[in-house]
Amino acid sequence: MSELKMPNPFMVLAHKFKSMVLRALRDQGIDIVPMHIKSLFCVNRLESCTAVDIAEGLDRDKAQITRLIKELIDKELVRKEPNPNDKRSQLIVLTEHGRATLNKVLSIEESIIEKMHQGMSQEQLDQFDQLSRQMVENLQKS
């Protein structure tokens, strides 16, 4: 083959970032994992949030999200309430503990992101995010 293929830099970055987030959580004695964080942020973002909203919002399997939600309930970070609009469904709601944990985690992630972004202009960061989003869209087109 022509040239020797190097690892995709954005994949290297994703691996490093995720490892660092998990390590930072452990160091802070926070017993949750990155997928928990993503789910909690999802619940926080949506006024009325169901499991399928999280699955779609995070582009994950419904089965996986069901299990994640159960873990978040066990850790008393969220609770379920009946969905007035759909008897099959429940609304996922942050508990006080969940909100407090989310605030801690937000700080942790923000400090990692700040370190990651050192020496870069806002314009560069905006373009980086924009290109990432565009690439996701490109991949989604069938």
Add this chain to the structure above:
Amino acid sequence: MSELKMPNPFMVLAHKFKSMVLRALRDQGIDIVPMHIKSLFCVNRLESCTAVDIAEGLDRDKAQITRLIKELIDKELVRKEPNPNDKRSQLIVLTEHGRATLNKVLSIEESIIEKMHQGMSQEQLDQFDQLSRQMVENLQKS
């Protein structure tokens, strides 16, 4: 908390990309997984390649790489040769089958990457990679 946190675009991209690569491998009847690919590319890049070279090159645990190499040997994609310079160590070498598989996989990944990069200039792509690398370096500074 202040603003509602959205998922990091490069993490969304990494998840989507990895899923697509695995799906494409399955569609092509190729019974390997993304970590196998990364390892094979690593072996291909280095003139004299050991397990610890792969572990370091991919920023992965030695234990994980040991297991991956065993799988690659089982699938006859690589083989081990004694390391003349270190009795503890073996050199990992691509087999013919491994080289052929790597070529197929290269095509598959390249077509996914081409699709991902649609509508983007080379300058933009270079900057994207450069920013990713810089972010990795930033995270690595202790």
Add this chain to the structure above:
DNA sequence: CCAATCTAGTTGATATTGTCAACCATATTC
């Protein structure tokens, strides 16, 4: 109004990837 179809969520099973610790054999260092 009811059958057919779709959807929300669950459960089971399995796959992929990741992490930590402990170990043995070998290499290096002092």
Add this chain to the structure above:
DNA sequence: GAATATGGTTGACAATATCAACTAGATTGG
């Protein structure tokens, strides 16, 4: 030559992902 470090392995477990099949409820169309 003892102490320390390193390459690789094994065990155990954790985190994430995927697919299929299922039940209960919602929607659709005749």
